[in-house]
Amino acid sequence: MLLPLKDINPTRHTPWVTMGLVGANVLVFLVQLGIGLQRSVILGGFVPSLLFGGEPLAWRLPDGVAAPALAPVATLFSSMFMHGGFLHLGGNMLYLWIFGNNVEDRLGHLNFLAFYLLGGLAAAMSHALIHPGSELPLVGASGAVAAVLGAYWRLYPRARVRCLVFLFFFVTFLELPAALVLGLWILIQFISGVLGLGVGSGGTAWFAHIGGFLAGIVLLMIMGVKRGPRQPRVRFHRM
Numbered sequence: 001m002l003l004p005l006k007d008i009n010p011t012r013h014t015p016w017v018t019m020g021l022v023g024a025n026v027l028v029f030l031v032q033l034g035i036g037l038q039r040s041v042i043l044g045g046f047v048p049s050l051l052f053g054g055e056p057l058a059w060r061l062p063d064g065v066a067a068p069a070l071a072p073v074a075t076l077f078s079s080m081f082m083h084g085g086f087l088h089l090g091g092n093m094l095y096l097w098i099f100g101n102n103v104e105d106r107l108g109h110l111n112f113l114a115f116y117l118l119g120g121l122a123a124a125m126s127h128a129l130i131h132p133g134s135e136l137p138l139v140g141a142s143g144a145v146a147a148v149l150g151a152y153w154r155l156y157p158r159a160r161v162r163c164l165v166f167l168f169f170f171v172t173f174l175e176l177p178a179a180l181v182l183g184l185w186i187l188i189q190f191i192s193g194v195l196g197l198g199v200g201s202g203g204t205a206w207f208a209h210i211g212g213f214l215a216g217i218v219l220l221m222i223m224g225v226k227r228g229p230r231q232p233r234v235r236f237h238r239m
Contacts, residue, residue: 022093042137103151
């Protein structure tokens with residue numbers, strides 16, 4: 001298991017949008033805690049069956065009945081700022097913080113914001129197309145974050161990523177190329193998605209991750225953003 005902790009890839013500008021997105025996700029999660037996590041997920045989560053004309057739904061909770069409060073199209077966006085728990089939020093924000101600043105640095109602030117939202121939209125639609133009849137709410141920033149990972153994989157494959165590595169009882173720190181770290185990540189998503197056919201009766205929306213990652217690469221192509229130039233070699237004399 002690899003857990004990225006930091007990338008060795010300096011930026012030129014302050015990543016205001018990345019910071020703002022992290023803050024927005026944390027703020028929304030605090031609101032969710034105030035409402036109640038289960039109730040908030042029902043109110044603002046994205047339900048694929050409703051997008052495709054399914055019957056209105058209602059869920060029975062210990063304290064009453066809850067139903068989606070927003071139109072299905074609106075939940076495509078609200079759901080990408082919501083999370084189902086502390087670990088869910090923390091994992092997504094860790095990846096966004098590590099990899100988002102460099103993608104924002106390359107795209108610019110406003111372009112990065114549009115990229116992030118479109119990536120999240122593409123991820124949710126990927127999940128919906130695989131599970132058009134699903135009545136389970138989908139929440140999480142991981143689809144949009146996956147788009148960021150796809151862009152980073154495309155733009156900075158040689159950047160070094162400091163990782164915490166778990167191998168049974170062996171734990172160590174390694175610096176690995178981003179192409180390997182993110183390549184392994186998307187491979188795991190693909191294998192898990194194919195074997196489990198997505199979320200099934202609940203769990204991780206693997207195809208949202210896959211769709212987001214691919215959307216990140218495609219969006220870069222549409223925007224005409226190419227892989228950055230290599231760092232110039234420093235010439236020196238040996239003695």
